[in-house]
Amino acid sequence: MAGMITDTLVLYREAHKHIGFFTDIAPDISSFQFDPVQMKRVLINLLDNAVGILPEGGEIHIELKRKQNSVLLSVADNGPGISDKVKPRLFEPYFSTRKSGTGLGLAITHTIVAEHNGSITVHGNVPTGSVFTVELPVDT
Numbered sequence: 692m693a694g695m696i697t698d699t700l701v702l703y704r705e706a707h708k709h710i711g712f713f714t715d716i717a718p719d720i721s722s723f724q725f726d727p728v729q730m731k732r733v734l735i736n737l738l739d740n741a742v743g744i745l746p747e748g749g750e751i752h753i754e755l756k757r758k759q760n761s762v763l764l765s766v767a768d769n770g771p772g773i774s775d776k777v778k779p780r781l782f783e784p785y786f787s788t789r790k791s792g793t794g795l796g797l798a799i800t801h802t803i804v805a806e807h808n809g810s811i812t813v814h815g816n817v818p819t820g821s822v823f824t825v826e827l828p829v830d831t
Contacts, residue, residue, distance in 0.1 A: 692762065693720055695731055696753055703738055709748040717756040723829040729803045736796040737766040737823050743789065744770035749820075761809075762829055767822040772815055781813060 693716045704712050734753075741751045745768060754765040773781065773788075780786045782801040787794035804811045809827040816822045 692725065692730065693755060695727055696734065696755060699731060699734055699738070703742065707742050710742060710745050711750040713750065713752045715752065715754040719757050720755055720762060723762060725807055725827060733800050733803050733825060736800045740796060741766055741768040741770070744768065760829055762827050764825040765822055767816045767820060769816065769820040772819055773813060773821050778813060
């Protein structure tokens with residue numbers, strides 16, 4: 692998964708030079724079973740949303756770490772954040788706070804993560820922004 696993150700970020704760094712992209716990838720992430728095409732779609736959906744709320748620039752931090760019997764992938768931005776009123780609906784199909792788009796990105800992301808027996812959550816990033824965290828089980 693670390694290689695997929697690195698490869699994907701090459702394209703984002705080139706296309707969005709006004710945004711700083713940072714990674715923190717733990718060295719103890721061993722191989723685990725996941726669909727690389729689907730998990731790349733998850734990462735792209737999360738990055739697209741983060742980039743979309745940072746038109747004037749900002750930072751996006753991607754973290755990959757081990758937590759007991761799971762792997763955590765987090766995508767954090769320092770944008771305006773997501774209101775508590777909107778959070779419960781974020782993963783619903785066709786729900787969007789943007790003027791463009793279909794409102795399917797996070798719904799698709801949620802489905803892919805669920806199909807991997809994982810979970811996805813969102814919370815505030817201190818002092819500003821949002822953090823989306825995907826937790827995927829690892830067979831031990």
